[in-house]
Structure formats: structure tokens, C-alpha cells
Amino acid sequence: MTDTLTQHIGRTAGLHDAGTTVIVLVTITFLLAIVCMLLIFKIKEVDHEFEKTRG
Amino acid sequence: MLEWLKDRMKLATLIGFLSKKNIPQHKHSFWYLLGGLSLFFFLIQLITGMLLMIYYSPTPNTAYESVQFIITQVPMGWLVRSLHSWSANLMVFCVLVHLFSTFFMKAYRKPRELMWLSGVLLLFLVLGFGFTGYLLPWDTTAYFATQIGTEIPRSIPVIGDFMVTLLRGGEFVAEESLKRLFALHVVILPVVTIVIVLFHLILNQIHGTSIPIGIKLKKPAIPFYPNYIYRDMLAWTIGLLALLYFALLFPIQLGIKADPYASAPIGIKPEWYFLTLYQTLRLVPPVILGLSSETVVNIGVLLVVLALLAVPFLDRKATHEQPSPIFTVVGAAGLLYMSIAIITAYL
Numbered sequence: 001m002t003d004t005l006t007q008h009i010g011r012t013a014g015l016h017d018a019g020t021t022v023i024v025l026v027t028i029t030f031l032l033a034i035v036c037m038l039l040i041f042k043i044k045e046v047d048h049e050f051e052k053t054r055g
Numbered sequence: 056m057l058e059w060l061k062d063r064m065k066l067a068t069l070i071g072f073l074s075k076k077n078i079p080q081h082k083h084s085f086w087y088l089l090g091g092l093s094l095f096f097f098l099i100q101l102i103t104g105m106l107l108m109i110y111y112s113p114t115p116n117t118a119y120e121s122v123q124f125i126i127t128q129v130p131m132g133w134l135v136r137s138l139h140s141w142s143a144n145l146m147v148f149c150v151l152v153h154l155f156s157t158f159f160m161k162a163y164r165k166p167r168e169l170m171w172l173s174g175v176l177l178l179f180l181v182l183g184f185g186f187t188g189y190l191l192p193w194d195t196t197a198y199f200a201t202q203i204g205t206e207i208p209r210s211i212p213v214i215g216d217f218m219v220t221l222l223r224g225g226e227f228v229a230e231e232s233l234k235r236l237f238a239l240h241v242v243i244l245p246v247v248t249i250v251i252v253l254f255h256l257i258l259n260q261i262h263g264t265s266i267p268i269g270i271k272l273k274k275p276a277i278p279f280y281p282n283y284i285y286r287d288m289l290a291w292t293i294g295l296l297a298l299l300y301f302a303l304l305f306p307i308q309l310g311i312k313a314d315p316y317a318s319a320p321i322g323i324k325p326e327w328y329f330l331t332l333y334q335t336l337r338l339v340p341p342v343i344l345g346l347s348s349e350t351v352v353n354i355g356v357l358l359v360v361l362a363l364l365a366v367p368f369l370d371r372k373a374t375h376e377q378p379s380p381i382f383t384v385v386g387a388a389g390l391l392y393m394s395i396a397i398i399t400a401y402l
Contacts, residue, residue, distance in 0.1 A: 015303060024303060032296045039289040046281050054275065 070280055072260070077276035078283045079266045086156035087264060089149050091287040092294050094252065096146035099298070100184070103139035104241065111191070113237040115230050118193035119312040126309060137302035143185060145298060147328045150181050158366070158386045161373040162265035168367040170262065173255045175363050180248045185326055187240040190233060198313030200323050201236070202228045207332075210349035229315065268376055327397055332356065334396035 015021045061067060078087065110129055112121040125132035154174060157163060163171035190201040205228060208218040224231025266272065277283055325333050332352070339348040346354075362369075372379040 015306075021303060025300065028299050029296065032292055032299075035292050036289060039285055039292065043282070043285045043289065046285060047277070050277060050282055 073280035073284075074278045076260055076263055076279040078264050078279055079270075079272055079276045080274040081266070081270050081272060083156075083160060083267055083270070086153075086160065088287065088290040089153040089156060090259075092290050093146055093149040093153055095291045095294055096142045096149060096298070097181075097248070097252070099138060099142040100146060101245065103135050103142065104245075106135050107139055108241060113191070113233050115193060115233060115313075118191060118233060119309075122192045122194075122309055133306055134302060137306040138298060140307040141301040141305075142298055143188065144327070145294065145301070147181055147185060149294075150178050151328070154178055155386065155390055159383060160265065160267040161370065161379065161382070162267070163367040164265070164268075164370065164373040164376075165367070167258070167262050167265055170255060170258045171367050172364060173251050173258065175360075177248065177251055177255065179360075180244055180251065182328060183244050184240065184248075185328060187236040187244065189326065190228070190236050191240065192309055193233065193313050194310035195313050195317070195320060196310050196323060198228060198315065199319040200325055201232070202319070203323065204325060204329070205232070207336075207349060208353070210347055211353045212350070215353075227315065268373065268378055324400060327400075330400040331393045331396040334400050 015024065078084070107125065110121055110125050110132070112118060122136070126136055127133075129135075157171065157174065186204060189204075190197050205219060205222045208222070209215045211218060220226075222232065222235065223229070224235050324330065335355070336348060336352050339351055341348050343351050366382070367374075370379050370382050373382070
């Protein structure tokens with residue numbers, strides 16, 4: 001059994017359906033943008049703590 | 056659970072060790088991220104490579120079919136193959152940028168000579184991954200590009216023929232060549248690379264991060280753990296996003312199965328990171344001082360490699376914390392030549 005994304009593949013590799021490509025790209029961009037934002041908040045937090053400990 | 060792990064693995068000692076290393080903050084700090092990013096793409100290479108190995112079969116009769124099976128039948132197989140190939144390209148790019156930024160910041164100067172040497176060695180290992188992995192799909196381009204590529208060392212005086220036979224396992228690219236390049240690609244190169252990466256990282260931990268000559272620090276250096284590791288993770292997330300975009304928008308295709316008895320297709324070009332060598336071979340006249348163009352280029356490459364390895368020992372001014380503009384100009388000329396060679400090869 002092949003998965004839905006692999007079923008889109010014909011003779012060559014890749015997603016042939018433009019709609020699926022857009023949905024997948026938007027989803028991963030959204031998810032990774034959230035991860036980036038969380039990391040930026042974390043950087044600011046640890047930098048602030050570092051500044052505080054230095055006095 | 057976390058406390059149990061911390062206790063059993065003595066994580067406090069490791070965290071203490073990592074916190075001791077400080078990362079200087081200045082206007083060129085961004086370039087430090089490229090080393091971590093290279094490591095990230097190498098880890099993706101290892102994971103996707105292991106997944107591909109489950110289905111790949113390294114014989115001329117089955118290699119092409121197994122890759123075809125991976126991209127058409129294995130769930131997400133096409134994506135894993137695309138991620139493997141694109142992360143290889145991004146890894147070479149990051150290693151090259153890391154090497155050039157290290158060169159321009161003169162981070163090779165005392166006491167980091169061994170870090171530079173191991174870094175240069177890692178660049179050649181990474182290029183070795185690209186070369187040995189190229190034949191594995193056994194399609195027409197892969198076959199003939201490897202046939203041409205493995206012919207280049209032949210003109211090296213004394214050891215040329217031996218090196219070609221060593222790579223091919225015979226006179227032509229055939230079953231033995233595929234087995235040898237496969238063994239190099241999946242066992243020998245990864246093991247050697249992991250050992251040298253560890254050596255490189257340990258040295259980095261011991262000596263810390265270099266500050267470019269003449270830079271006055273306005274901000275205090277931050278600890279590697281936890282402050283810098285989050286910056287590294289941010290760079291890795293952005294790198295992952297770029298990789299997914301490349302893999303999804305430009306998936307790696309499979310050509311027609313290789314026919315060793317057919318004639319080589321016209322206009323075969325190597326991967327972009329070998330285009331400087333390819334263009335140089337095309338530029339050099341067929342015979343110079345009685346030597347063939349291949350011999351001249353091979354000697355030239357050998358001299359460039361030796362010069363690259365000797366940089367920390369040749370640049371005496373940088374050793375004494377003085378600017379060395381000659382080395383900067385030579386490095387910039389090298390970068391410009393590489394860029395022009397790559398761009399013109401695609402025109």
C-alpha cells in the first residue's frame with residue numbers, strides 16, 4: 001500500500017498536483033514559523049537571564 | 056524521568072562543560088552559524104541515507120530498479136530521496152561558506168591550526184560523498200559522469216593508473232565500481248567523517264570561538280549553553296524549511312537506465328561543486344610545456360590543496376594578530392573564480 005502523497009507520483013518523482021503542493025508548503029511554513037517564534041522568545045528569555053546574572 | 060536521566064548520564068557535567076565555552080558577539084557573529092548548519096545537514100544525510108539503504112540494491116541489474124521502486128512504491132520514498140540529495144547540496148554549500156568565512160575572519164590562526172586542517176579535510180570528505188553517491192542511481196547521466204570523473208586522476212604522474220583502477224575496480228565503470236563507490240559512500244566516508252567531525256567539535260570546545268582581528272567587542276560573550284544553542288536551533292529550523300521547499304518544489308528525478316554500450320550523451324555536466332574543476336579543464340589548452348591539460352590541472356589542484364592546508368602556517372601576520380590583506384585578496388580571487396566558473400557553466 002502506498003500513501004496518498006506517493007500516489008500522486010506517476011513516472012517521475014514529486015507532487016504533481018499543484019493544490020497538494022500549496023497545502024503542504026503552507027502547512028510546513030506555518031508549523032516551522034511557530035517553532036521559529038518560540039525559539040526567538042526563548043533566546044530573548046535566556047539572554048535576559050544572562051544579563052541579570054551579570055548584574 | 057528527566058531527573059533520572061540527568062543523574063544516570065551525569066548531564067550536569069556535560070552542561071557545565073558546554074556552558075564554559077563562550078561565543079563572542081560582534082557584527083560577523085552570523086557566520087559562526089554555518090558550522091552548526093553543516094552538521095545539521097550531515098545528520099539529515101545520515102538519517103535519510105539509512106532509510107534509502109533499506110531498499111537500495113547496489114548491482115548494475117538492480118540499482119536503477121531499486122531507486123525506481125523507492126520513488127514510486129515506497130511511501131514517501133521520493134521525498135526521502137529528494138531530502139537526501141538536496142541536503143547533500145546544502146551541506147556542501149554550508150561547508151564552503153563556513154570555510155570561506157573562517158578564511159576571511161582568519162580564524163585559522165594560532166592556536167586553531169588543527170581546526171582549520173580538520174575543516175579542510177571535512178570539505179574534501181563532503182565532496183567525496185557527492186562523487187561516490189552520484190553513480191548509485193545507475194541512470195545515464197550518473198553512469199557517464201562517473202566514467203568521465205573517474206578518468207581525471209589517470210594523468211597524475213606515477214599513481215594515476217593505480218588510482219583509476221582503485222576507484223573503478225577495473226578498466227571501465229561496471230559492477231565493481233558500483234560496489235566500491237557504494238562501500239565508500241555508506242561505510243568508509245561516514246565513519247571517517249564522524250571521527251573528524253568529533254575531533255573538530257572537541258577542538259572547537261577546547262579553543263572556543265575565534266574573534267576576527269581588529270574587532271573590539273561591545274557586548275559580552277554569551278555561553279554556548281543555553282544562549283547560543285537556541286540560536287543554532289533557530290538556524291537549523293530555517294535550514295529545514297529551505298530543505299523542505301527545495302525537496303518538494305524540485306524533487307530529484309531519475310533518468311533513463313544506464314547502458315554502458317551506448318555513447319555518452321552530449322553536454323554532461325557534473326554537480327555544481329565540481330564545476331570549477333570542469334570549467335578549468337575546458338579553459339586550459341590541450342598541451343602546456345609538453346604536459347596534457349589533465350596533468351596540468353591535476354598538478355594545479357594538488358598545489359591549491361597543499362596551499363589551503365598550509366594557510367595557518369603561511370599567514371605569519373595573522374599569527375601575530377596583525378591584518379594580512381594579501382591572504383584576503385587571494386581568498387577573494389579564489390571565491391570570485393569559483394563563482395564565475397559555476398555561473399558560466401550554466402550559461
